[in-house]
Amino acid sequence: MRAARMKELGYEGKVPHVDKENYGTFSIAINSLYPTSVHHGMFESIVKVLGSDQQVSEVWDDIVDYKILGCYAQTEIGHGSDVQGLETEAIYDEATEEFIINSPSVKAYKFWPGDLGKMANHAVVFAKMIIKGEAYGIHAFFFRIRDSESHTPLKGIEIGDIGPKYGYPYKDNGYMAFSEFRVPRSAILSRYVSVSKDGMIELKGDPRIGYATMLWIRVQLLFFGWQVKFSNIAQCVRYTLKRKQFKSLPGTDIERPIFDYQATQDKIVSAICYSYANLTISHFCMDTFYKMEEKVKNEDFSMMNDLHVLISSLKAYCMDYDMTTLYNLRELQGGHGYLYLANIPGWIDAWSPNVTLEGDGYVLFQQTSRKLMKKLKSV
Incomplete structure (x- = not known):
């Protein structure tokens, strides 16, 4: 049903073509991963990167439609x-x-x-x-x-x-x-x-070009991550402002919003700070990837190694910390946050595979450490 509705919206002209930059926004809008996320995020990218100009021109309109x-x-x-x-x-x-x-x-x-x-x-x-x-x-x-x-x-x-x-x-x-x-x-x-x-x-060209698509998928995970977190932070803030527990002053009937407690603010502010950092670095990675992509078209692969180290390490760190952030936000909503109706458990389920897919975090940390040590030795 989600796939049919989003396709219908696209044909009605109510949303633009769902490309590799904006499908995450639509996933947030329907409170679930966008049904054709692999089609947009991976399939389109690999056809464009590895297909010849003639091959792309022959199929692109059908892919978009x-x-x-x-x-x-x-x-x-x-x-x-x-x-x-x-x-x-x-x-x-x-x-x-x-x-x-x-x-x-x-x-x-x-x-x-x-x-x-x-x-x-x-x-x-x-x-x-x-x-x-x-x-x-x-x-x-x-x-x-x-x-x-x-x-x-x-x-x-x-x-x-x-x-x-x-x-x-x-x-x-x-x-x-x-x-x-x-x-x-x-x-x-x-x-x-x-x-x-x-x-x-x-x-023709460098065989490493195939890794460019994997890098792009990791960039998308970083970019999608801050959108997921901000959506759930907004819900959590609303809940903690409305939910009241314990009287604020002895002898009164005025209860205190749980947002007023320091422990609550510590978790929420930490989540906001991390999400803004995630937003900033994901935009940087996306812009840098586009620059690398232009260089690769001219068979200049000079940016690929350093960008690979940066994106791989960020993918490993952010996917792990995303899960910690989502768990904290769920816990702040008490028993209500445990309901699928509250939305956040669904995002925890949906986000958990990202720790493993497109590169296991533990392996990526090891690869990053090895490459950094090689860099250090070459200084």
Whole structure:
């Protein structure tokens, strides 16, 4: 229902196209993660970054109009953060100029992609490209996965919803397996890699460009975080001003708003200060990412390493502290805050996966520490 309503609003012209900067605002408006958040936040980005100008121009209008609803199919049952360990295969058939997409084992099943379980009709699938028996690393392939009329999975593809989760209850995270599924040679997103008819591969640019999309997703998490916190802070302030406990003066019937207590103010003011810091740094990261993106278009990757360290460390810290902040705000609302009707428990459920997805916090802290130590040694 949320997805249908937001789509309807878009077609009625009441809201602008939900792009990678503003979908978080709409998520706040409907008190839930925006139903097509992966389509906007990841699928659109990867098509733009890795697709050639021709590929993007051919599909962009359909993506904007939701005729193409996409998902980002990278993570598998067996591997997630270890991208080079992905097992899905894309074997080139020179005779037909097609890639044969296969899931050679259960571990190779795509698992967790949001918007896949029910909505997506296209996917960007990351697979190991194999040409003439030789593996050429992990590359991104763009193709249709469901029939345009019936919306059933195409022959050679098995798709399903992975079922209930601790967080993201409204997100249709799914799984996908391939069996001799054929896609045209043009399915490979070809801004930085292309394959000729006779199977000759040409690499263009720096392979690190693929990390730019992951960085952008982390920037979005930072940007969305302050919006979630401010929304819940506003509710908490209203509640603590209205909720009264204990008489303020002996012998009177005047009760004291719980906002007046120092312990309450300490938690609320701390949350406000942190959220403003989150707002400032997320805007800085977004602006810096755009600058890096322009440089990358000219094959200048000089900003990528430092920006990767900054964003990765912030993602790890902020996602962890976001959860602490949301828990504090819930506790300030007493027993009422424990009700799903109060809204904040739903956001705690929805936000909790962010500690793990797009880089486990503990691992990111280790990576950041290692890179900072290398920087220190080079001084």
